[in-house]
Amino acid sequence: MSGRAVTISEVAKHAGVAVSTVSYVLSGKRTISADTRRRVLDSINALGYHPNAGARALASRRSNVIALVLPLRAGMHVPVLMRFASAVVTAARRFDHDVLLLTADEGTAGIRRVAASALVDALVLMDVELDDRRVPLLRELAEPSVLIGFPAEPAGLTCVDLDFAAAGARCVEHLAERGHDEIALLGAPSVVYERGTGFARRTREGFVEAVDAHGLKGVALACEETFDEVYETVRDLLLDQPGLSGLVVHNEAAVGHVLAALRQLDRRVPHDVAVVAICPDDVAERASPPLTSVLIPAEEVGREAVRLVMDKLEGRVVPDSTLLTPQLAVRAST
Amino acid sequence: MSGRAVTISEVAKHAGVAVSTVSYVLSGKRTISADTRRRVLDSINALGYHPNAGARALASRRSNVIALVLPLRAGMHVPVLMRFASAVVTAARRFDHDVLLLTADEGTAGIRRVAASALVDALVLMDVELDDRRVPLLRELAEPSVLIGFPAEPAGLTCVDLDFAAAGARCVEHLAERGHDEIALLGAPSVVYERGTGFARRTREGFVEAVDAHGLKGVALACEETFDEVYETVRDLLLDQPGLSGLVVHNEAAVGHVLAALRQLDRRVPHDVAVVAICPDDVAERASPPLTSVLIPAEEVGREAVRLVMDKLEGRVVPDSTLLTPQLAVRAST
DNA sequence: GCCGGTCGTCGAAGCGCTTCGACACTCTCC
DNA sequence: GGAGAGTGTCGAAGCGCTTCGACGACCGGC
Numbered sequence: 001m002s003g004r005a006v007t008i009s010e011v012a013k014h015a016g017v018a019v020s021t022v023s024y025v026l027s028g029k030r031t032i033s034a035d036t037r038r039r040v041l042d043s044i045n046a047l048g049y050h051p052n053a054g055a056r057a058l059a060s061r062r063s064n065v066i067a068l069v070l071p072l073r074a075g076m077h078v079p080v081l082m083r084f085a086s087a088v089v090t091a092a093r094r095f096d097h098d099v100l101l102l103t104a105d106e107g108t109a110g111i112r113r114v115a116a117s118a119l120v121d122a123l124v125l126m127d128v129e130l131d132d133r134r135v136p137l138l139r140e141l142a143e144p145s146v147l148i149g150f151p152a153e154p155a156g157l158t159c160v161d162l163d164f165a166a167a168g169a170r171c172v173e174h175l176a177e178r179g180h181d182e183i184a185l186l187g188a189p190s191v192v193y194e195r196g197t198g199f200a201r202r203t204r205e206g207f208v209e210a211v212d213a214h215g216l217k218g219v220a221l222a223c224e225e226t227f228d229e230v231y232e233t234v235r236d237l238l239l240d241q242p243g244l245s246g247l248v249v250h251n252e253a254a255v256g257h258v259l260a261a262l263r264q265l266d267r268r269v270p271h272d273v274a275v276v277a278i279c280p281d282d283v284a285e286r287a288s289p290p291l292t293s294v295l296i297p298a299e300e301v302g303r304e305a306v307r308l309v310m311d312k313l314e315g316r317v318v319p320d321s322t323l324l325t326p327q328l329a330v331r332a333s334t
Numbered sequence: 335m336s337g338r339a340v341t342i343s344e345v346a347k348h349a350g351v352a353v354s355t356v357s358y359v360l361s362g363k364r365t366i367s368a369d370t371r372r373r374v375l376d377s378i379n380a381l382g383y384h385p386n387a388g389a390r391a392l393a394s395r396r397s398n399v400i401a402l403v404l405p406l407r408a409g410m411h412v413p414v415l416m417r418f419a420s421a422v423v424t425a426a427r428r429f430d431h432d433v434l435l436l437t438a439d440e441g442t443a444g445i446r447r448v449a450a451s452a453l454v455d456a457l458v459l460m461d462v463e464l465d466d467r468r469v470p471l472l473r474e475l476a477e478p479s480v481l482i483g484f485p486a487e488p489a490g491l492t493c494v495d496l497d498f499a500a501a502g503a504r505c506v507e508h509l510a511e512r513g514h515d516e517i518a519l520l521g522a523p524s525v526v527y528e529r530g531t532g533f534a535r536r537t538r539e540g541f542v543e544a545v546d547a548h549g550l551k552g553v554a555l556a557c558e559e560t561f562d563e564v565y566e567t568v569r570d571l572l573l574d575q576p577g578l579s580g581l582v583v584h585n586e587a588a589v590g591h592v593l594a595a596l597r598q599l600d601r602r603v604p605h606d607v608a609v610v611a612i613c614p615d616d617v618a619e620r621a622s623p624p625l626t627s628v629l630i631p632a633e634e635v636g637r638e639a640v641r642l643v644m645d646k647l648e649g650r651v652v653p654d655s656t657l658l659t660p661q662l663a664v665r666a667s668t
Numbered sequence: 669g670c671c672g673g674t675c676g677t678c679g680a681a682g683c684g685c686t687t688c689g690a691c692a693c694t695c696t697c698c
Numbered sequence: 699g700g701a702g703a704g705t706g707t708c709g710a711a712g713c714g715c716t717t718c719g720a721c722g723a724c725c726g727g728c
Contacts, residue, residue: 005450007714018678023716030717033676050450054397055714057388058683065453068435070420082416086404089437093444098453101402101435103423110427116339116384119399119432227590227622256561260594288561341684352708357686364687367706389684392713 006049015043026051057118064097066309067120069111069134071104071127080252080280080298084126084148087302095310097121108137115143122309124148128159130196144312146305150198150321158312160304160322164199164278167294167326168206171248171276172214174292178334180246180274182217184237186230186258187250190222203250203278217241223251223258230257235265246334250278259287274334281329289332297324340383349377360385391452398431400643401454403445403468405438405461414586414614414632418460418482421636429644431455442471449477456643458482462493464532478646480639484532484655492646494638494656498533498612501628501660502540505582505610506548508626512668514580514608516551518571520564520592521584524556537584537612551575557585557592564591569599580668584612593621608668615663623666631658 012019017036024030025040032040043049057063068088070081089099100120102110111134114120121143125134128149138145139156147159168185175183185207187193188200204220211218219241223233238244249255255277259269267273269289277284277293284293304322311318346353351370358364359374366374377383391397402422404415423433434454436444445468448454455477459468462483472479473490481493502519509517519541521527522534538554545552553575557567572578583589589611593603601607603623611618611627618627638656645652 005452009714019715020679020717021677027716031675036676048450050447052392052714053448053451053453054388054391056716058386058392059714059716061683063388065434085435086437086439089435090439093440098448099435100399101419101423101433103420105420105424106427113384114387114432116382117387118339119387226620227593256590256594259561260590260597263594264597286560343684353685354687354709355707361686365705370706386684390686392715393684393686395713
């Protein structure tokens, strides 16, 4: 590991073959006899050879690195982000790629830079807004990209996300099945709606449509994330609608506060008020009582995004839009 | 952006100079006349030139990328991690470096791979354990590295972290100044202590020593992260020690539950029980009441880690150990 | 027994950049 | 006015890899 690194020509010499033969053993792009392959592989192990990434990128015009562009803004719940990121890294490794981390701080300049310098072969962007400044840039880039989330105008892009409208609707159905006919949605902080983040709006739309379809009484509210604000929201909601018996919470940071507020207001879950959350499984399981929830399949979304971007790199045609079907896990809160 | 990228020789031709001159304009490693520099810079802008990262890495033996190795394990509070990560990216960009994200999934193999392939110039590792498998590897690597956190045997490594022992002590002092003489520490989940994660233990040591030094009565407990477990812990604590009037909480995920539990147990904060937290500022501010806290200076730690690793890359000598002094912010909870 | 067709391997030409030595100038100073 | 010391620029040699065309060796088919 110390000193100068082993190069392909040292491996070639050690194995008694040409440099190109070693390269072909590694890439598999030409047939190599079993015997030669063995010798080369043995030499590689013996010398501890690792191909130089820069040289490889230069010669092959492929860096085997993809960019992951993360937002880091108010109102985003960070643990979910992290799980996406982790899933993307793991999935990328499975395709023999590494992940370069970009934050939105640098704005579009960062994306342009890593693409133009051939530092990355492709991009995965998270937390896309309805009107996202980065979208026009992606359209003009030669490098393929995949968005996690949907902008307002997704034509010509490749987007993947949980089907939040279906998730909102699924929660309503579940509450309807349980006989609740007066329900409410506590959603993201109002700033998130104002910014036009797609998933928050789509959940709300799914909720509202399903409420109508089932002939329920339902209201959708924004929900801030401090205990005091949550408490007030819940208290006012119960005052306004004494008959309310079902709650859909789509706000990870607030879900604990909602339960605490209900406790303080002497409402038992699920006896007085049933609660369904849209949140990662671990949050739902850790709550007390454990929450019936539509899980946010971070791993699956991340994996799918990487799969799509790899397909595009290989020149395969991929669908513009990939919506993952929500799964409801029933627990003690309904 | 589409089609073949602009190369340095096209820039050179456009500006009417040699390729090497363009390179020297960009790197500043030789003096270039103001006039030539201008012409070259103009050509670069006119053509939209971005140096090819692979070629640059190959020729200069520097990739201008650092690896950020993140753990993704139970008991780590993820938002803090994310803030570290974000700080590292931002700081790295300031040194004209990018950040490659590695998760601990791949274990030491990933570290070895990116180092040996010259994909990265240096490494920053987060959440180091007392007995960390990655540490021996780092010692034999030619690439410089910086750890965020301290292993049991930090000799010969470069480590940076908040001075958690001082943080624990600072909380005790603050409570002592306020006249509390019977206090407790609610720390990390027990699994974290068992794993031997340094920061949790060091906080506890600082707490215990300061308690002794001030002649207080104090107990240090592990603290799980579900509401029910927290509630039981707090309830039992108050039963055992009716005179207890001060609490130090070093567990971000549990801090909200602790406050909720105290509310349910009819203890007013700070009137009956004063609470000091060790957590990021935003968590402390969002709590109700807002918490007096020692903030976890994620940004500062990340920035410092990058500064150290850049110093090492430049061949400068850096201190083995960098401990950041804790800052206490007094808020409504004490 | 000769021809065409794989199969397995080699050598060499880049990929786009950095860096080293060389060289032509222009100053400065005695 | 010439030696010595900078300046500013150039050309060329790599950096370590991939990939293309070439070319023996070997195969089966007529």
